[in-house]
Amino acid sequence: MKKTSLCLALMLSPSAFAGDLVQWWDVSATALYGENYDLAPSDKQVTLTLETAGAWKYGDWFAFQDFTYFKGSHQGMDSTTYGEISPRFSASKILGEKIAFGPVTDLSLALTYEEGEGPVHSLLYGLGVDLAVPYFTYFNLNTYRRNGLSTGNNSDGWQVSPAFRIDIPVGSANIVLDGFIDWVFAADDNGYEENFHFNPQLKYDLGKSLFGEHKANKLLVGIEYDLWTNKYGVKGVDQDTYSVIAQYHF
Numbered sequence: 001m002k003k004t005s006l007c008l009a010l011m012l013s014p015s016a017f018a019g020d021l022v023q024w025w026d027v028s029a030t031a032l033y034g035e036n037y038d039l040a041p042s043d044k045q046v047t048l049t050l051e052t053a054g055a056w057k058y059g060d061w062f063a064f065q066d067f068t069y070f071k072g073s074h075q076g077m078d079s080t081t082y083g084e085i086s087p088r089f090s091a092s093k094i095l096g097e098k099i100a101f102g103p104v105t106d107l108s109l110a111l112t113y114e115e116g117e118g119p120v121h122s123l124l125y126g127l128g129v130d131l132a133v134p135y136f137t138y139f140n141l142n143t144y145r146r147n148g149l150s151t152g153n154n155s156d157g158w159q160v161s162p163a164f165r166i167d168i169p170v171g172s173a174n175i176v177l178d179g180f181i182d183w184v185f186a187a188d189d190n191g192y193e194e195n196f197h198f199n200p201q202l203k204y205d206l207g208k209s210l211f212g213e214h215k216a217n218k219l220l221v222g223i224e225y226d227l228w229t230n231k232y233g234v235k236g237v238d239q240d241t242y243s244v245i246a247q248y249h250f
Contacts, residue, residue: 025054027250032224034243038231041078042070047243059089059108062163082116088128088142106130110142119152124159137165146184155233157187157194173209176220177202184233192233200225203247220247 030049037043051064065083088108091099099107110128115121124144133139144159165178179200187194207219228239 021057023055023057025052027052028247029250030245030247032243032245034224034226034241036239036241037226038228038237038239039234040070042072044071045069046071058093059087061085061087080117082114082120084112084114086110086112086142103131103133104129105132110144112142112144119148119150121148121150122153122155123147123149133164135166137167139164154189154192155184155187156189157184157192159184170204171209173205174216175202175204176217176222179224187233193230193235195228195230195233197229197231198225198227201245201247203245218249220249221245 028051030047030051032047032049033045034047035044037045045068047066047068049064049066051062053062054060063083063085065081067079067081069079088110091107091109106129108128108130110124110126112124113122114124124146126142126144128140128142131139131141140163142161142163144161146155146157146159148155159182161180161182163178163180165176168175168177177200179198181199182195182197184195201222201224203220203222205216205219206221207215208217210219222245224243224245226239226241226243231237231239
């Protein structure tokens with residue numbers, strides 16, 4: 001559990017930041033069930049994901065922690081953990097002057113720390129760009145340099161990671177389409193392949209539909225699609241599956 005302590009502290013205690021340092025924050029828990037996952041002890045798995053996102057005086061953050069349980073594992077592993085912390089430092093906020101041109105609404109120093117069981121610890125650093133895109137609630141594009149930190153981690157290279165959200169009014173509630181892409185488009189090590197991970201979620205705002213506006217964006221249900229070519233940088237391992245999900249925002 002030592003590996004998860006930093007993520008959990010950020011997720012569960014944003015109110016610990018004093019005064020006007022934090023502008024807004026959100027914490028959610030998501031339960032997922034899916035099948036046909038490659039390079040796992042079992043192709044059936046249940047995942048509990050804790051997430052937080054928010055904005056603060058000098059930028060914004062996103063972090064998540066996965067707790068994955070393998071159903072019917074035959075490889076001696078019943079569960080695993082994986083998490084990421086992704087703070088960004090906004091040029092507009094730090095300089096006190098709006099940095100914007102064309103569709104670009106801000107530039108940031110983008111950082112990500114990846115942690116989990118096995119040789120997966122990595123530090124990513126690069127440029128974050130916020131874009132105004134029609135019909136999107138938000139669209140962020142981070143371009144990173146990847147550095148593997150743990151022994152046996154050969155994932156050094158370059159990565160681009162868009163993150164997005166679209167809100168679609170339907171009747172008395174919303175349909176939310178959000179997610180991310182992680183595309184490692186250049187890898188330093190021949191043993192680690194360039195790979196593409198597309199992970200959108202399509203969710204219905206069930207809380208608003210059942211209980212009204214005061215429960216909007218609280219309880220959402222839907223599906224998560226997972227497309228990952230050369231999964232974990234392993235050539236020829238292409239995952240194409242989905243999970244059913246239920247998500248609650250505290």
